Amino acid sequence: MATYTRLRYDVTEIPLADLVRKVMEVDDLEGLAASDRPATRETDQSTPYHRRYYDGFDTISPVYRKLARQLLGQEADQLYIQRLPTCRVHLRNSLAVGEWHRDRDFGHDPAEVNYWVPLTKAYGNNTVWIDHEPVTAEYGDVIVFDGANSWHGNVVNDTDISRVSMDFRTLPRASYRPSGKKSVSFGMPFLLGDYWDVL
Numbered sequence: 001m002a003t004y005t006r007l008r009y010d011v012t013e014i015p016l017a018d019l020v021r022k023v024m025e026v027d028d029l030e031g032l033a034a035s036d037r038p039a040t041r042e043t044d045q046s047t048p049y050h051r052r053y054y055d056g057f058d059t060i061s062p063v064y065r066k067l068a069r070q071l072l073g074q075e076a077d078q079l080y081i082q083r084l085p086t087c088r089v090h091l092r093n094s095l096a097v098g099e100w101h102r103d104r105d106f107g108h109d110p111a112e113v114n115y116w117v118p119l120t121k122a123y124g125n126n127t128v129w130i131d132h133e134p135v136t137a138e139y140g141d142v143i144v145f146d147g148a149n150s151w152h153g154n155v156v157n158d159t160d161i162s163r164v165s166m167d168f169r170t171l172p173r174a175s176y177r178p179s180g181k182k183s184v185s186f187g188m189p190f191l192l193g194d195y196w197d198v199l
Helices: 016-024 048-055 057-080
Strands: 007-008 079-082 086-090 113-118 141-145 163-172
Touching: 016 048, 016 163, 048 057, 048 086, 057 079, 057 113, 057 163, 086 141
Parallel strands: none
Antiparallel strands: 007 141, 079 163, 086 163, 113 141, 113 163
């Protein structure tokens, strides 16, 4: 059975989807056009939507940090937070993440905690699966889980909508050990000031 915690936030105070739509230059995140082939681990971050998200992240950053501060509360001062949250675009007929994995298999610290933030409805075959079970969620939910040590991934999206989400990780400051390891998606060093930041 999948193990995770569901948190909620007020999307009128923290309008992440509105900002992501703005930087992606689209009217409807759920209406993003279907893909002609499933993404792979090598291509799952290479759509034009991803490029616009990362290029425009300065617009999103203050609201992301507000969300993180709200979710983490007093714990924030004991944690490092992922500086640039990862964008996931799960187009119809495609995948948001190219393979099933545990984050520790890609150099992540086993003490990290994942926060998955859907910006659209997430259900059935368009959602994230944790320990091989689909997670049903909606905009305003945050799913907190042990992505470093739990199997997670997705399947080909055969629903009527595309799913867009972002996710970030935290790491206890006491567990931080500088190393030469880098993130698989961007080759970003797992170092404070690169991958990690403070709130």
